Amino acid sequence: MEPGGDYREELVARERSGHTAVVEGNFLYVWGGYVSIAEHEIFLPNDEIWLYDLDSGVWEIASMAGDIPPSMSGMCGCSLSGEMFIFGGCCDDGQTNELYSVNLLDRKYTWKKRKHESGSVPSPRDKLSCWVHQDRVIFFGGYGHKVLSELNGSRNFIIDEASWGHLPAPRAAHASAILGRKGYICGGRVMETRTSDIHCLDLESWTWSEITPISALPVGRSWHTLTAVSDKSLFLFGGLSVECKPMSDGWVFDVETKKWKELDHPYKDKPRLWHTACVGRDSDVIVFGGSRDYILLVDTGHCNDALIFQTQPYPLHRLCEDFIAKNSTVFQKELPCLPTKLKGAVKKRTAFFRPAVL
Structure with a gap:
């Protein structure tokens, strides 16, 4: 439909929780997760990946091949050099500690199962988090059970905890993000409660420190997200x-100031938990999926809408593109006269602001 039309009809990724999502280039990639149907938790297909165009807001679906991981939820996902890596998760056989990767740039979407060549593999777990730093993927926390070989194996070693600083308590369903050389974790399920504490790991010296905010705190929580939106803010x-x-x-x-500030946003009526959040263009945060209800209830309310949070002032060219796109019917005569690159950008943004028929 040309600019000025009333609606667009399109595919939309199915509602889900416990999935993984990454941004690579101009697309949000979504894989896995589960939904609740009657009294059953159903894992979503493992041989498909959903792509969300961040400019146009249009979804497409692609088939996957290769060493396809089992259908699961609660895995940890990240993007490194154009590949999406997933680790851990919970499938029909319980928690896993397998590592898989898929190239997101060649449009073939062929999975590869990664085999470790040295060191000890982390124990099976889900609801964990990870950081990417200097071409390495670093995992933290999660829920699972150690196996006997980890307790008695010859490859175990003793850590001098004094050199690690103030270690955070073990936890799962927490949130994490990275700024520069430092990885941050916030909150999660710790023993029988949920917290909002913040810990920082220097990924070069491997030293932990706890950060004590000097402002009002968010309430303790789990199954939330933490996203880096500038060189000093989360x-x-x-x-x-x-x-x-x-x-x-x-x-x-x-x-830097160790202060929390509540952000005013238009989605106060859209609670989410066990969703994903990725940073996109101009420090936008794209929240997808998750549940709007308590996740352990039967028939929980899984979601499939993408919520776009503006966390920083937009540059002038973004403001101009969005203004023209929102008012495309007013500028119908002028649109063909725009430079080719700008015209393409405006066309995509026009699709984003046009209502959709689902």
């Missing part, structure tokens, strides 16, 4: 509170 959204209440609040933490 954006927290959603989660499940200590009282098992789904949350819709957003907060920005300044790692």
Whole structure:
């Protein structure tokens, strides 16, 4: 439909929770997760990947091949050099500690199962997090059970915890993000409660430190997200509170001033937990999927809408593109006169702002 039309009809990724999502180039890639149907938790197909164009807001689906991972939820995903890596997760056989990768740039979407060549493999787990630093993927936390070989194996070693600083308590369903050489974790399920504490790991000296904010804190929570939106700030959204209440609040933490600030946003009526959040163009945060209800209830309300959070002021060219796109019917005569590159950008943004028929 040309600019000025009323609606567009399109595919939309199915609602889900416990999935993984990464941004590579101009696309959000979504894989895996599960939905609740009647009294059953159903893993979503493992041989498909969904692509969301961040400019046009249009979804497409692609088939996958190769060493396809089992259908699962709770795995940790990240993007490194054009590949999406996933580790851990929970499938029909329980928690896993397998590592897979898929090239997102060649459009073939062929999975590869990665085999370790040295060192000890982390124990099976889900609801973990990871950082990418200097071509390495670094995993933290999660829920699982150690195996006997880990306790008695010859490859175990003793760590001098004094050299590690103030270690965080073991946890799962927490949130993490990276700024420069430092990885941050926030909150999660710790023993029988949910917290909002913040810890930082220097990924070069391998030293932990706990950060004590000097402002009001978000309430303790799990199944939330933490996303780096500048070189000194982290954006927290959603989660499940200590009282098992789904949350819709957003907060920005300044790692230099150690202050939290609640962010005003248009999605206060859209609580989310066990969703994904990725940084996109101009520090936008794209939240996809998750549940709007307590995740352990039967027939929980899984979601499939993409929420776009503006966390930084937009540059002038972005403001101009969006203004023209929102008012495309007014500028119908002028649109053909735009430079080719700008015309293409405006056409995509026009599709983004046009209502969709689902």
